Amino acid sequence: MKKLILSVIFILVSAASATPTSLSDAGFLRKASLRIRGLMPSPEEYRQLKALSDPAERAIFLQQKISEYLASPEAEDRMVFRLSERFQVRTPEIDLSTLNKIPAEQRTTISPGAGARDSMTDLFARLSRENLSWDYLLTGHDYNAFARSNDLFRAGDHMFFRALFPNLPESPNGTYDSSNETAPAPIPLKFEPDDLRVSGVLTTPRFLSRYVTTNINKNRRRAAAVFRIFLCDPMFPIIPPPPDRKSAVLATAFSDDVHSGMIDMKLGQKLDAMIKMGDAQRHGSDPRCMACHYKLDPMGRVFQNIGLALSPSPAPGKLTYARANTNEKIAIPLRGVGDLGQALVQQPEYVSCQIDWFWKEFIGSDIPLSTERKADLTTQFEAVGRRTNDFIRTLVNAPEFRTKPQVSETISFPQVQNLLKRCDTCHASEGYIPSFYDGRLSHKTLLGMRHRLNLPDGHKDKMPRDWMKWDVKDLNTVKMWLEQGAISDSNQPQLTPVDLKESP
Amino acid sequence: MLRATLAFTLAGLTFSALADTVPAPVNAKVKMTAGQPVVLSFSDGREAELKVVNSRSRVVSEKIEITGSDCGNWGMTCNYKFAFRRFWVAMIWTKNPDASRLGQAVQRAFANVDSNGKMTVVESSFEELIIDSGFISGLIPKAYPKIAAGLPRHQLQCSDFSWLPAGTKEAPAQQRFTRWETVDNRENPETGLSENRPQGGVQELVMTRVKPDTLEITSALNPTGLVHFFDLVTLAPMLDLAIAQPDNNICQASLSTLGTTEFRAVYDELESKRASLAIAPSYIYGQDETLDLISINQYLTFWFRLDLSNAVYR
Numbered sequence: 169m170k171k172l173i174l175s176v177i178f179i180l181v182s183a184a185s186a187t188p189t190s191l192s193d194a195g196f197l198r199k200a201s202l203r204i205r206g207l208m209p210s211p212e213e214y215r216q217l218k219a220l221s222d223p224a225e226r227a228i229f230l231q232q233k234i235s236e237y238l239a240s241p242e243a244e245d246r247m248v249f250r251l252s253e254r255f256q257v258r259t260p261e262i263d264l265s266t267l268n269k270i271p272a273e274q275r276t277t278i279s280p281g282a283g284a285r286d287s288m289t290d291l292f293a294r295l296s297r298e299n300l301s302w303d304y305l306l307t308g309h310d311y312n313a314f315a316r317s318n319d320l321f322r323a324g325d326h327m328f329f330r331a332l333f334p335n336l337p338e339s340p341n342g343t344y345d346s347s348n349e350t351a352p353a354p355i356p357l358k359f360e361p362d363d364l365r366v367s368g369v370l371t372t373p374r375f376l377s378r379y380v381t382t383n384i385n386k387n388r389r390r391a392a393a394v395f396r397i398f399l400c401d402p403m404f405p406i407i408p409p410p411p412d413r414k415s416a417v418l419a420t421a422f423s424d425d426v427h428s429g430m431i432d433m434k435l436g437q438k439l440d441a442m443i444k445m446g447d448a449q450r451h452g453s454d455p456r457c458m459a460c461h462y463k464l465d466p467m468g469r470v471f472q473n474i475g476l477a478l479s480p481s482p483a484p485g486k487l488t489y490a491r492a493n494t495n496e497k498i499a500i501p502l503r504g505v506g507d508l509g510q511a512l513v514q515q516p517e518y519v520s521c522q523i524d525w526f527w528k529e530f531i532g533s534d535i536p537l538s539t540e541r542k543a544d545l546t547t548q549f550e551a552v553g554r555r556t557n558d559f560i561r562t563l564v565n566a567p568e569f570r571t572k573p574q575v576s577e578t579i580s581f582p583q584v585q586n587l588l589k590r591c592d593t594c595h596a597s598e599g600y601i602p603s604f605y606d607g608r609l610s611h612k613t614l615l616g617m618r619h620r621l622n623l624p625d626g627h628k629d630k631m632p633r634d635w636m637k638w639d640v641k642d643l644n645t646v647k648m649w650l651e652q653g654a655i656s657d658s659n660q661p662q663l664t665p666v667d668l669k670e671s672p
Numbered sequence: 673m674l675r676a677t678l679a680f681t682l683a684g685l686t687f688s689a690l691a692d693t694v695p696a697p698v699n700a701k702v703k704m705t706a707g708q709p710v711v712l713s714f715s716d717g718r719e720a721e722l723k724v725v726n727s728r729s730r731v732v733s734e735k736i737e738i739t740g741s742d743c744g745n746w747g748m749t750c751n752y753k754f755a756f757r758r759f760w761v762a763m764i765w766t767k768n769p770d771a772s773r774l775g776q777a778v779q780r781a782f783a784n785v786d787s788n789g790k791m792t793v794v795e796s797s798f799e800e801l802i803i804d805s806g807f808i809s810g811l812i813p814k815a816y817p818k819i820a821a822g823l824p825r826h827q828l829q830c831s832d833f834s835w836l837p838a839g840t841k842e843a844p845a846q847q848r849f850t851r852w853e854t855v856d857n858r859e860n861p862e863t864g865l866s867e868n869r870p871q872g873g874v875q876e877l878v879m880t881r882v883k884p885d886t887l888e889i890t891s892a893l894n895p896t897g898l899v900h901f902f903d904l905v906t907l908a909p910m911l912d913l914a915i916a917q918p919d920n921n922i923c924q925a926s927l928s929t930l931g932t933t934e935f936r937a938v939y940d941e942l943e944s945k946r947a948s949l950a951i952a953p954s955y956i957y958g959q960d961e962t963l964d965l966i967s968i969n970q971y972l973t974f975w976f977r978l979d980l981s982n983a984v985y986r
Contacts, residue, residue: 257862323896331875331894378862380869382855383740383912383926472914472922473850475870476896481850483914483922 190570193217193226200234200564203530205242206249209233234564238296238557247296247556248289250529251305254397255369257378260289287311287325288372290354299557302522306398306509308368309361312354323476325354328373331477332365333357364482364504370394371478371505381475387468388461395463398512400521401489402658403460463489470505487511519546530563535571579649581657587642590632591617609654614662618650700985709954710963712763712778712801714985719767720778720801723952724962726808727758727942729823734906735930741835743915743923749930750830752906755823756809758942759962762802762949773986775950777802783982793984802949807904808965812874812892818960826889826905828879833887835925837917842884848916849877852892854908871908872897907932 191199197217201209213233220226237243245260252259285293290312294300300308313325313336326336336355359366369375370390379390395401469485482504489498500511512518523545527537537545545562552558563569588604595604609617620631621643632638651668653661699715710722733753738746763778777800783793808816810823830843838844853873859866875894879887892905905911911927957963 323898327896330896374862377860377869380860380867381912382868382870383910383924385868386924469922472924473875475851475853475873475875475912475914476898477875477894479850479875480893481876481916483850484920 189572191572193230195572196570197230197233199569200230201237204234204237204246204560204564205240206246207242234561238299238560241297243557244293244296248292251292251295252289254525255288255375255378255393257288257374285312285354286314286372286374287328288369288374290314291369291372295556299555301554302556302559303513303554304368306368306370306512307361308509309359309363309366309506311357311366311372313357314354323373323377325373328376328477329357331480332359362506364506365478365480367505367509370509371474373476376471376474381468381471386465387471388464390471391464391467392460394467394508394512395489398521399489399515399517400524401463401517403464467502467508470502470508474505482506489517491517519549523549526559526563530560531566531568531571532573534573535568541568578655579645579652580655580659581649584646584649585657587646590636590638594633609662611662611667614650614654615667618647618663621647621650700983704957704963706958708957710957717767718765718769718985720763720765722761722955723764723949724759724761724955725945725948725952726819727945729755729757730938730942731755731824732934732938734932734935736906736911736927737930738830738835739910739926739928741923741925743835743837743917743925744839745832745834746925748830748832748835750828750927752826752828752929754809754811754826754904754906756807756904757819757823758939758945759806759808759819760802760946760949761806761955761962762800764949764952770986777949778985780983780985783984785982791982798986806962806965807907809904811889811905812895814891815895816961816965819962819965827882827886828889829883829886831885833885837915837923843881843887845881847879847887849879849913850916850922851875851912851914852877852905853912854905855910855912856908868910870912874905877905907935 194214194217197209197213201207201213217226217229220229249259291305291308295302295304311325311329313329313333315324315326330336333355365371375393376390379393381387381390392403395403466486466488470483472483472485473479473481474483484504485502485508487498487500487502487508490496491498498515500507502508502511520542523542524537527533527535527542527545531537545566548562549559552562591604617631620629623630632643649655650663653663653665653668656662701713701715703711703713712720712722731753732755733751735749736752737749740746765773765776765778768774779798779800781793781798783791785791808819808823810820810825813820813823813825832841833843834841836844836847838847851873852875853870855868856871857866857868858871860869873896874892877892878890880890882888906929909929911929913925913927914922915925917923955962
């Protein structure tokens, strides 16, 4: 009740101080509905809001709607989609043929097909449905094991958990009827809270299948995913993607597998030869490699026993990294993957990373999050016990939530990628310059490019050549990209302010 | 409800030129009751039964190379010796108005419906509901006491065992492998990209010395597998092993099979046994562990839990 009163007061204050850059109540309702459950408010909800002239009544109405949205099954579905994207797993399939038959304003769900769950998506949904602590993603120790799996090439929940729950049905029994849509009820599996063999989403078959391990990879990909998702350590490898990976979008989406060009080539061909040459050892001692591997290798060890199935035996490892600001070395021994989850949620980097994610998802990445504001939100995150819906409510009621969207003028790499492809038509044959399209140009090449694009017309080194007939707008886009630091496909500036201080 | 509606709707659609030979979509149901044949029945009255045939056992020995080990040395070659039987499982027509189909494996295809509601089935898309690459060996006899009866244990013979944590040329008295999995290059369903992925394996595999140069697998637990694994642990280009060290830490080793010539030859030789499916007796649910073995690989799930609303059978 106290929470509701505070929220109402807040909305009243926000509404009273609304500016041309802040949302109206109707805009707020729309944004809250879309961000929480992925659906527009119904026409009836707009009418109800419009009918309320008293600001206090409107504030109460909006709070009721937030509660309603947070408790809706659509909010669960939305959370499943958000986290599927964050973990880069395949999102539940949407039955568009059914969905499209429903007029947009009458849709009560975004995903009629999203009900098909597995232990991972079920955990995602429960964060929303049960208002669980966000930490449960890492510290969860109970699962729902689902029998249904339409995919022959993926380990299902039963296969995955059977080693620890031998009573899970080994064989189908009874009758399968293709006209019967009712899926078997999931089987609840409970582990002790201190069980070293499980760690929330990290010990689900889909996470482990997505971030697959091999005898060479040795679980580093899994560790990289953990660092990226939970500590916001980008873990961008220094080894370029395979030469056939022409799409920077793909390379970004699957950045965790950029090593695959080296280690996941067709078996029985170059792999053995490569190992014999000692690349594996060199990889383990090169300082550039070790910048990541000193973190990845010790963490990867906790996954060593887990393959297609969860192992009865925990494997020890270590959580190792250096704090960004102080360079303090963190080295926490882990008795198993269960310890990893427990250790991660105690790290300040974890809290910081999760708040960044919540901010981006609910407030929007176009609204900057200051250090002071982040510290304030950290306090509020802890005050609500890190519970998912409670923190979402906090964000929705934040003043920044009412800020109108701001258009970013930063030019990203994908915006210029196809333009740069034109450079490859001539330069690709030169050999000594990497593909412009791939975006992995050296510092020197980028500086040279900036210089030549800005030469006066008629200069012998002027680029692009007249006969290329570049559109002025396109050319200006590329120039602007360079002046903004030539943001790479991993969102990192490649030219420094010092570089840009020099006249082109 | 949705599926039933779709099936009803589809039944009223016009078939293409293949309509005369292709039955309309029907609902399929598989009934599995202990002590009874496993029956696949259709809403139009047709029926098929599950049948299983086994080959005789054959012994093969394949070379494998230790291609990497952070437990010790690597680069040496070993022999992996095992015996196996091959089996086939199929749904065989027992009731079908087309007499020529009786005794044949059920074939299934998925019909395409164009924007005008016209339905077509591509002849070449029909697939037999048959499993033709099943194996049973003596790897986990406890799990399969009936179908693995009489099959000897798997053996690994190496002139140099220093790739194991003990670091000795001779075989250690015992070695525990917490994970033993096959790896192959296949599409990852989460990303759509092909990559090296574990395909199947066992946990807590224990090898015990039977000779100075030979270890024998004396126990293994929890067989798992996707498509191409039943209970053999070598049938992939590469193996990924997690090996328990004396201090309870884990180290890893990778093994590559140097071709499976001998195995393939035996495999092909046994192919002729498949023809006897038509005359095999009905498989009685629970008579042995064959269905358990199949279900580990989710074949039945694949067969009968897909969206079958536009499936046609013949």
